[in-house]
Amino acid sequence: MADLPPTPLLDTVSTPADLRKLDPKQLRQLADELRAETISAVGTTGGHLGSGLGVVELTAAIHYVFNTPDDRLIWDVGHQCYPHKILTGRRDRIRTLRQGGGLSGFTKRSESEYDPFGAAHSSTSISAALGFAIANKLAGKPGKAIAVIGDGAMSAGMAYEAMNNAEAAGNRLIVILNDNDMSIAPPVGGLSAYLARMVSSSPYLGFRSLAKKITRKLSRRVHNAAEKAEEFTRGWVTGGTLFEELGFYYVGPIDGHNLDHLIPVLENVRDSEQGPILVHVVTKKGKGYGPAEAAADKYHGVQKFDVITGAQAKAPPGPPAYQNVFADQLIKDAETDPTIVAITAAMPGGTGLDRFAKAYPDRTFDVGIAEQHAVTFAAGLAAQGMRPFCAIYSTFLQRAYDQVVHDVAIQNLPVRFAIDRAGLVGADGATHAGSFDVTYLATLPNFIVMAAADEAELVHMTHTAALHDDGPIAVRYPRGNGTGVALPETAERLAIGKGRIVREGKKVAILSLGTRLAEAVKAADALDARGLSTTVADLRFAKPLDEELIRKLMTTHEVVVTIEEAAVGGLGAHVLTFASDNGLIDAGLKLRTMRLPDVFQDQDKPEVQYAQAGLDADAVVETVLKALRHNDAGVVEGARA
Known part of the structure; x- marks a missing residue:
């Protein structure tokens, strides 16, 4: 481990209660030490860096001013919460971030009382904070709810839906807009800080309240005119008219790295009877660490890195990443088809569409954190004759499920879904795992659902989707690099609903969907060594099933096992239904299904996660041997039934 940075003042702070004992003049030193500790920790573990560095001062200021955990602090998404974790009793474990058995890379209710709401998807903080605020109000309890939301998360409609309903929370709700990219209204030095402090001060708010009472007694017309004039003037000077229209009292913009500006404004907001209040804070991603400031995108999420040089650990050369x-x-x-367009929801790099955008900028659309819009936008394009590819992580596509059903499936529109991060995802844990897409898509009429076993299959499936015009079609593939198979020079159009035999056997058949195929082949080798001749089939399609192939294997093998990196209700359930409907189980077939367990798995290395889930080669062998030892033929679900 690299030498730890000297942190004499931070060493005296275990909880926010310790922080609040400090003199305000000490907070600058504390913030500097907190930033150094964050850099050192992430350099050791990897993880999200730039966003956390951008909120160091803000984190310290919030915990200094507010009475956390009684005042509820809710971080949107949560990837900026590492400094928060250091200040809230978890510093001794901060170098276990995103490791098996270690701290989550996001906020997590079970981890600390200072994490009142778990988050890893964006734009949920204001809704959750409103819930906390109203609950306290109804129960007559003290305590405020503070939501910290980034400007990127404000691109999602859910944030505005919450703000539109926030008025009932009054001064119990405070929203802090962390503006680190859009620069809605950049701070202008001392004048900006003075104005923010003035309009949040008790004298100003008291005078404003008195003026409202006086004008209200004069007449409704005078009162409304005065109110609009005051809001217009303040909005013209400081910005924030949009938030005022949504019912928030706007304060800002202020420099989020200047504690002399932050502390008094937050104190005014804390003590104000005005509300709800939105505080507009301008910060810089990667603040205080040169490499992260210079390349915010590359240092948003990092591998382990050298703190001195900023050089990130590089994986050895290997197969290409699936998204690429x-x-x-x-x-x-797209070179031969001008109707192909690509849509992403704020993840161009993560989905590989940054590459597509370089080739076809006019045919690439990043809609921001707005998956619902992305799907219906794609449906409109498809209805007008275009061939849209909607590239969204499996876990994020969940947010647009109604649009998938209503706007795409019911209308049988040929929207093509490229579902990245399918299956378990390692360090990001349960919140980002692509566990449910096979279940929630294959249950829909009109849908075709493919799963790539390796990178060569992904080439064929992408090409197949591009040529498919009869209804929606999806291809799912995992995070990370391929298996190392050679990529085809020419992509093939696959026959819809047709699988392939990878190896022939006579006694056991393993039906694989997706990248568990390699483990299925390993299991077949082990079973063959035991004298159990094994067939391995790559079904390719969860829907429609290759019924001819499945029927043949079920009627010629004693044991049939399905395996998939998806939750219950996916391939296994569909195969069970087919077997039951066609009387194949009654014939004495030993049918077993293997899929993800009915739990949310914590972060770890993917290979460890899959072993824990019972989806590796050893688990396949064990499942087959138990089935053969089972005296009564029939259906038993589960890897270790």
Whole structure:
């Protein structure tokens, strides 16, 4: 481990209660030490860096001014919460971030009383904070709710839905807009700080309240005119008219790295009877660490890195990443098809569409954190004759499920879904795992659902989706790099609903969907060594099923096992239904399904997660042997039934 930074003042702070004992003049030193500790910790573990560095001063100021945890602090998304974790009793474990058995990379209710609401998807903080605020109000309890939301998260409609309903919370709700990219209204030095402090001060708010009472007694017309004049003047000077229209009292913009500006404004807001209040804070991602300031995108999420040079640990050269395989094939298809367009929801790099955008900028659309809009936008494009590819992580597509059903599936529109991060995702844990997409898509009429076993299959499936015009079609693929198979020079159009036999056997058949295929082949090798001749099939499609192939294998093998990196209700459930409907189980078939367990799995290395889930080669072998030892033929679900 690299030498730890000297942190004499931070060493005296275990909880926010300790922080509040400090003299305000000491907070600058504390923030500097907190920033150094954050850099050192993430350099050791990897994780989200730039966003946390941008809120160091803000984190210290909030915990200094507000009475956390009684005042509820809710971080939107949560990838900026590492400094918060250091200040809230978890510093001794901060170098276990995102490791098996370690701290979560996001806020987590079970981890600390200072994490009142778990988050890892964006734009939920204001809704949750409103819930806390109203609950306290109804119960007559003290305590405020503070939501810290980034400007990127404000691109999602859910944030505005919450703000539109926030008035009932009154002064119990405070929203802090962390503006680190959009620069809605950049601070202008001392004048900006003075104005923010003035309009949040008790004298100003008291005078404003008195003036409202006087004008209200004069007449409704005078009162309304005076109120509009005051809001217009304040909005013209400081900005924030949009938030005022949504019912918030706007304060800002203020420099989020200047504690002399932050502390008095937050104190005014804390003590104000005005509300709800939105405080507009301008920060810089990666603040205080040169490499992160210079390349905020590259230092948003990092591997382990050298603190001195900023150089990130590089994985050894290997197969291409799945998202890049998808993007490169999409570029090839787009060369000959001008109707192909690509849509992403604020994840161009994560989905590979940054590559597509370089080739076809006019045919690439980043809609921000707005998956619902992305899906219906794609539906409109498809209805007008375009071939849209909607590239969204599996876990994020969940937020647009109604649009998938109502706007795409019911209308049978040929929207193509490229579902990244399918299956378990390692360090990001349960919040980002792509566990449910097979279940929630394959249950829909009109849908075609494919799963790539390796990068070569992804090439074929991307091409197949590009040519498919009869209803919606999806291809799912995992996070990370491919298996190392050679990529085809020319993509093939796959026959819809047809699988392939990878190896022939006679006694056991393993039906695989997705990248568990490699483990299925390993299991077949082990079973063959035991004298159990094993067939392995890559079904390719969860829907429609290759019924001809499945029927053949079920009627010629004693044991059939399905395996998938998806939750219950997916491939296994569909195969069970087919077998039951066609009387195949009654014939004495030993049918077992293997899928993700009915739990939310914590973060760890993917191979460890899959072993824990019972979806590796050893688990397949164990499942087959138990089935053969079972005296009564029938259906038993589960890897270790």
